[in-house]
Amino acid sequence: MRRAMRTAATKVSTARQAFTLAESLIAAVVLAAAVIGISGVLSASYQQSDIHGQMSTALELAQQLMEEIASTPMDVPAGQTNKPGWSSGQTDRTQYDTIDDFNGYTDSSGSIQAWDGSSMDLGNGASYTRSVTETPNALPAGMTGTASDFLLVTVTVQMPRSQTISISQLFTRVSMSR
16 A cells, blocks of 8 residues: 555656646746846947947047147247148148147048047047137136137037037136136
8 A cells, every 4th residue: 555655656746847838938938038138238238338438439539639739839939930720721730830720620530640640540430520619719707818818629529429529628828827
């Protein structure tokens, strides 16, 4: 009798170890939902990383051009003749001798040329557009002085997805102290 009960118990436990078709389908649906949820998060993370990389590149390009502009004097050094700038059709930035020469400057490419002639490859075929605007007589509020001694320069970079980033710097002919 005991032997018969053991055999019956063994058959029941052996038969119960397998999954039913319904249990397998439910497990597959739950697994599919988890994979879809995770892939959505990974996709959003990739897009965010891509945008962050583009913003970082755009900021670097804007800073590089602003530093180039800042290294140029506001006025032509004594005894020298003012050379033509961007607005006069001069595209060679090594010839720019004053900050005014950069007014209206623009370049666009996936590989932008630096001042020294070297080329900066921006990778992945993306195209960035840099432009310079100058605001003369930009006397800050609350300051006294001659307005013509102040110049506000803004460098704007348009990124591949039509997003823009701008940086501005105030230049002056006079020394300011607090």
